Amino acid sequence: MAASGVVVDNNMNNTIKNKNDNPKQTKDVETGTKNVQSDDGTNWGRTIALLLACLVLVAACTVAWVFQDWQTSLQVFAILVVVYVIAFHWRWIYIAIRTTPRDTKALYCYVKILLLTKSFLKKNWGMTEMFHAMVKKHPNKACFLYQDETWTFQQVEEFSLRVSAVLKAQGIRPGQTVAVMMNNCPEMPATWLGIARIGGISPLINTNQAGNTLLHSITVAHCDAVIYEDCFESAFEAISKDLPPSLKQYKFTRRQLSTSPDHVKVSEGCNDFTALLEATPPAQWFPSEGHGFNGKLLYIYTSGTTGLPKAAVISSSRMVFMASGVHYLGSLNPNDVIYCPMPLYHSAGGCITVGQAFIFGCTVILRQKFSASAYFPDCIKYKATAAHYIGEMCRYILTTPQAPTDTQHTVRTVYGNGMRPQIWTEFVKRFNIKRVVEFYGATEGNANIVNVDNRTGAIGFVSRIIPAIYPIAIIQVDEESGEPIRNRKGLCQLAKPNAPGVFIGKINPNNPARAYLGYVDKEASEKKIVRDVFSKGDSAFISGDILTADELGYLYFKDRTGDTFRWRGENVSTTEVEAIVSKIADQRDAVVYGVEIPNIEGRAGMCGIVDEDNTLNLDELAKNITKDIPVYARPVFIRVMTKLDMTGTFKMKKVDLQKEGYNPSVIADKLYYLDLKLGKYLHLGPEEFRKIESGEIRL
Numbered sequence: 001m002a003a004s005g006v007v008v009d010n011n012m013n014n015t016i017k018n019k020n021d022n023p024k025q026t027k028d029v030e031t032g033t034k035n036v037q038s039d040d041g042t043n044w045g046r047t048i049a050l051l052l053a054c055l056v057l058v059a060a061c062t063v064a065w066v067f068q069d070w071q072t073s074l075q076v077f078a079i080l081v082v083v084y085v086i087a088f089h090w091r092w093i094y095i096a097i098r099t100t101p102r103d104t105k106a107l108y109c110y111v112k113i114l115l116l117t118k119s120f121l122k123k124n125w126g127m128t129e130m131f132h133a134m135v136k137k138h139p140n141k142a143c144f145l146y147q148d149e150t151w152t153f154q155q156v157e158e159f160s161l162r163v164s165a166v167l168k169a170q171g172i173r174p175g176q177t178v179a180v181m182m183n184n185c186p187e188m189p190a191t192w193l194g195i196a197r198i199g200g201i202s203p204l205i206n207t208n209q210a211g212n213t214l215l216h217s218i219t220v221a222h223c224d225a226v227i228y229e230d231c232f233e234s235a236f237e238a239i240s241k242d243l244p245p246s247l248k249q250y251k252f253t254r255r256q257l258s259t260s261p262d263h264v265k266v267s268e269g270c271n272d273f274t275a276l277l278e279a280t281p282p283a284q285w286f287p288s289e290g291h292g293f294n295g296k297l298l299y300i301y302t303s304g305t306t307g308l309p310k311a312a313v314i315s316s317s318r319m320v321f322m323a324s325g326v327h328y329l330g331s332l333n334p335n336d337v338i339y340c341p342m343p344l345y346h347s348a349g350g351c352i353t354v355g356q357a358f359i360f361g362c363t364v365i366l367r368q369k370f371s372a373s374a375y376f377p378d379c380i381k382y383k384a385t386a387a388h389y390i391g392e393m394c395r396y397i398l399t400t401p402q403a404p405t406d407t408q409h410t411v412r413t414v415y416g417n418g419m420r421p422q423i424w425t426e427f428v429k430r431f432n433i434k435r436v437v438e439f440y441g442a443t444e445g446n447a448n449i450v451n452v453d454n455r456t457g458a459i460g461f462v463s464r465i466i467p468a469i470y471p472i473a474i475i476q477v478d479e480e481s482g483e484p485i486r487n488r489k490g491l492c493q494l495a496k497p498n499a500p501g502v503f504i505g506k507i508n509p510n511n512p513a514r515a516y517l518g519y520v521d522k523e524a525s526e527k528k529i530v531r532d533v534f535s536k537g538d539s540a541f542i543s544g545d546i547l548t549a550d551e552l553g554y555l556y557f558k559d560r561t562g563d564t565f566r567w568r569g570e571n572v573s574t575t576e577v578e579a580i581v582s583k584i585a586d587q588r589d590a591v592v593y594g595v596e597i598p599n600i601e602g603r604a605g606m607c608g609i610v611d612e613d614n615t616l617n618l619d620e621l622a623k624n625i626t627k628d629i630p631v632y633a634r635p636v637f638i639r640v641m642t643k644l645d646m647t648g649t650f651k652m653k654k655v656d657l658q659k660e661g662y663n664p665s666v667i668a669d670k671l672y673y674l675d676l677k678l679g680k681y682l683h684l685g686p687e688e689f690r691k692i693e694s695g696e697i698r699l
Contacts, residue, residue, distance in 0.1 A: 056080070095464050099552050103463045106452050109328040110470075116324055117293075117317060117513055124292035127316045127358060128197045131157065132285060134361045143357050144186040145337075145382050146366045151186040153361075159187060161282035162257075163194025166273070169280065170248065172225060174199025174289045177299075179218060179226040181205040184344050184368045185254060189354050191227060196297055199289035203299035203311055204345040210235045213308060215242055221299050221311045221520055227252055227273055250276070293317050294512055299520060300347050300443050311520040312444035314351060317512035322347065322441065322448060323355025329450040330415050330437035332386060334361040339379050339387040339411070341370040347443040348416065353388050372396040376431065379409040389416035392589070394427050399587050407432045415439065420579045421457035421556070423587075428456075440503070440557065444528065445541045446516045447472045447505025449555060458554040459547075467553075471514055473540075474501035474549050475533070482544055484530055492533045497551045500558055504530065504540040516541050546573070565594030565603040568632040572605055574654075577633055581607055584624040585616065589644045592635065593654045595661045598693055607635035608657055608669075610644050618672060618681045626679055636699050637662045638672040638681050664689055673699065 061080075065073035086093070120130065131153075134143075139154035172178060178195045180202050182188040192202035203221040205214070205228075214235055218226060225248035228236060233251060236243075243249075250273035257278050290296075297316050301309035326332065338356055342349025344366075356362040365382045367374070375397050379387055393416070415437035419427070428436060440459040441448030449460025449472060463470055474495040476485040482502065484492045495501025507529070508514035516539075518525025530542040546558040558564075559573040566572070574592040581590040589610040594603025609616060618638070625634050645656070664671050664685055672681035673688065676699070682688070691697040 092464075095552060099461075099464055102453050102461065103465060106329065106461070106463075107469070109325075109452070112328050113321065113324045114513065117320055120320060121293050121317070121512060125316070126196060126288040126290050126292050126295060127297055127319065128160075128193060128288045130316070130320075131193060131358045134358065137361060141361065142363045144189075144364055144366055146184075146186050149186070151190075156186060156190045156193070157285070158282045159190040159277075160194035160197065161285060162277045162280055163191050164197040165280045165283040166276045167195065167200065167225075168198055168283070170225075170276075172198060172200055172248075175201075176224040177201045177203060177221055179203040179205050179221065179223045179228075181207060181209075181226065181228040181232055181345075182252065183207055183229055183231070184341075184349075184366050186366065187252070187254065188344050189350070189358075191252075192298060193358075196290060197286070197288050199291075199295075201296045201299060203301070204350055206301055206309070206345050207232070207343065209309075211238065215239045216308045217301055217311070218243065218247070220308075223247060225250065229254065293320075294515075296517075298350070300345070300350065302443065310444070310524050312347075313517040313520060314347065314443070315512075315517060317515070318446075318517060319351045319355050320359060321513045322352050323359050325448050325450055326352050326415055326437065326439055327356060327360055329452045330413060330439075331435070332356065332360070332362065332413070332415075336386045337363045337365065337382060337384050339365045339367075339375075339382065339384040341367040341375065341378075341393075342388050342390055348390050349388065352439075370396075373400050376405045376409050376411070379411050380405055384409065384411050386413045386415065387411050389414055389419065391418040394419050395423055395582065395587050398423055398427055398430070402430070406430055413437060417441075417459070420582075422579045422583050424456050440545075440555070442541075442543050442545075444518055444525075445505055445543060446507060446514055447503075447541065449503075455554055457556060459557050460555045461553045462549055462555065464551075464553045471506045471508070473504050473506070473534075474547055474555070475504055475530075477502045477546075482542075484533075484542075486532075490532055491535070492530070495549065498548055500546050500548050503543040503545050503547050503555075504533065505543075506533070507539045507541060565605075567594065567602045567604055567636075570630075570632040572633045577605065577607070577629060577635065580628050581609065581621075581625065581635065584628060585609055585621060588616070591644060591654060591657065593658050595637065595658065597699065599695060600699075604636035604699060605633065606637040606639065606657075606662060608639040608641050608644065610642070611640050612642055616640060622674070622680050634674060636674050637684065638674075639667065640670040640672070642669075662689070662692075673697070 061073045061077045064076040123129070135153045135157045140152050142150050143153040143156045144151040167178065172195075178200045180188065180192050180195070182191065192204065195202045203217065203223060205217050205226075209217055224246070226236075227250045230251050230253045236249065248271075250271050252273040255274065257274070294315050294317050296313055297319060298314040299311040300314055301311055332338075336356070338353060340349050340353040342353060344350040344354065353364055357364045365378065365384060367378060370393060372393070375387070375393075378384070409431075411431075411433065413435045414433055417439050419436065419438055424436065427433065435454050436451065436456075438451040438459050439448060440450075451458050451460060460472075462472060462474060467473070475492045476495050476499070477483060478485065484502075487493055505516075506514065507516045509516075516525075516529065518528060528541055528544075529539050531537075531539045533540045545560055546564060547555050548558055549555050557575070559575045564571050564573055572594070574594075577592045578590050581592065582588060591608045593606055595606045597604050609621075621638075639657075639662075660667055662671060662673070662684065671684035673684045673692065674680075675682050684692075688697060692699065
């Protein structure tokens with residue numbers, strides 16, 4: 001794990017590079033990967049310069065020894081070495097001075113993470129044993145705060161022990177898969193903890209899923225049983241005929257459990273999970289029957305923004321690594337009260353924040369669904385000291401009217417991923433946040449990075465002094481295909497400062513923190529591995545995310561390789577254009593994607609903007625777009641929408657929008673195209689569409 005902080009360059013002319021700028025790049029016809037020839041002239045020049053410097057050094061020392069003495073010769077040697085280092089390596093010295101405190105802090109935290117994982121590995125503890133240690137330490141401390149309820153560590157464990165007892169009685173065996181589909185509430189993590197205790201694996205199903213997507217999530221994880229909240233009963237009824245006959249279904253109704261024998265009557269074969277819990281006393285605590293620290297714990301699904309969700313494998317070791325990284329590098333402590341409006345079916349809320357309670361003993365405040373207006377009032381109500389954010393959440397919070405609650409809270413730290421640099425400073429200033437701990441990492445990956453020193457806009461860093469010690473790197477890739485650019489030896493190349501590259505995590509199967517677990521689907525897992533990275537035979541997880549690293553090593557997110565498209569011979573970053581358009585459109589939701597125009601190379605930018613109250617001023621929008629965005633990156637088409645389809649973690653779904661393109665005959669929303677001469681967006685109807693397709697209107 002590494003750490004970070006940097007200011008993103010908002011000048012898109014500097015950050016969006018043409019992948020063909022290097023004339024020495026060639027493409028390997030057989031492998032399809034790009035190769036780069038080394039600059040032999042530059043290497044020879046450096047070698048000759050070094051030899052000349054050595055000759056001068058030897059000559060000077062010899063003269064001093066002959067005409068003076070050997071002590072003078074040593075003094076001359078020392079002086080010339082210092083002069084050489086300053087003259088030829090002053091920039092490295094400057095970088096070392098600037099980054100040593102950051103690197104040292106991160107290295108110290110990384111060592112603590114490794115020691116923690118080593119201790120758990122030695123004991124072979126799974127998550128149930130880790131949580132039990134917290135229960136023994138402070139059984140009556142608040143583990144979860146939810147609405148007006150307080151769940152102590154002891155209460156959470158007792159509920160999980162009931163779950164273990166019920167499922168054992170129902171015939172669930174170690175290694176079987178029991179899916180959980182519940183809204184945020186204390187029972188949700190307590191349920192999968194109970195499943196883990198009997199050696200089961202819990203796929204955490206997105207509560208927004210229905211129909212074929214829900215059916216896919218159940219089948220791709222090979223579920224033996226599923227526990228769903230009663231509010232999702234209709235979703236299961238709709239797919240009941242397509243579910244495997246062997247699938248056991250249990251309906252959970254959230255209520256205060258009654259343990260009175262007279263009240264609880266459970267008929268044979270009943271799937272009322274709440275009634276079964278009421279009729280079954282908690283089991284006596286017992287160690288997990290699973291595979292311990294490295295055993296499978298959860299399946300967490302990807303957002304499905306580019307297709308059906310994939311089930312990523314989470315072990316106890318992976319959860320420890322994710323949670324401890326944010327805990328140590330984010331300077332959290334066991335006394336923190338953490339506000340979490342994140343969905344617990346994703347790794348950010350369900351692993352990183354729940355892990356603060358289960359592993360470190362923090363108190364976690366749960367909210368069923370995110371509310372921008374309630375974010376800081378909730379923090380005040382529950383006396384939160386830290387809070388979790390994700391994606392667009394901070395932008396939504398900024399759109400709320402200013403109020404005294406903006407600064408009446410006791411939150412010192414917010415942590416999460418996806419805060420746009422364009423709103424970072426404004427958010428921190430308005431809400432008086434002392435520290436933003438931005439982190440980055442894929443659920444299915446094996447590497448995470450964290451902004452360790454509160455650097456505005458950064459998501460992490462790579463060390464410029466000792467890069468080999470950190471298990472991450474940024475490599476050069478073709479920004480469209482995502483394929484690594486290799487040298488003549490067939491090895492990957494590190495991206496240079498300020499040049500875009502893809503984030504990778506080096507795989508070490510013998511280190512739990514570096515192992516790659518991937519997806520349940522082994523074929524999909526293999527696609528995320530790049531081999532022969534820096535030496536023959538090594539491998540790494542390749543994220544598919546384009547990042548840049550500045551001279552000091554601070555990392556900034558640019559885009560995903562699949563989201564970047566080419567127009568007018570330039571690469572366009574959808575993420576950067578979305579951020580700028582959203583800002584100049586008064587923080588409205590904006591989604592950018594590329595669409596094809598007949599007989600024109602590349603893809604034209606199209607931007608969907610949400611305008612619920614019909615107040616969007618297109619003339620003002622065009623004026624600001626012309627001022628703030630380079631000509632090649634300006635949206636050619638605008639689609640004004642009443643709503644935007646998003647995932648539960650506020651990720652925008654672009655696939656369907658791309659398929660619909662800019663055809664007014666299939667789109668009910670208002671469409672506009674950019675007239676380059678007028679610098680305005682004009683109405684796009686059937687006649688304009690025909691002229692664009694035929695080339696009569698040139699874009």
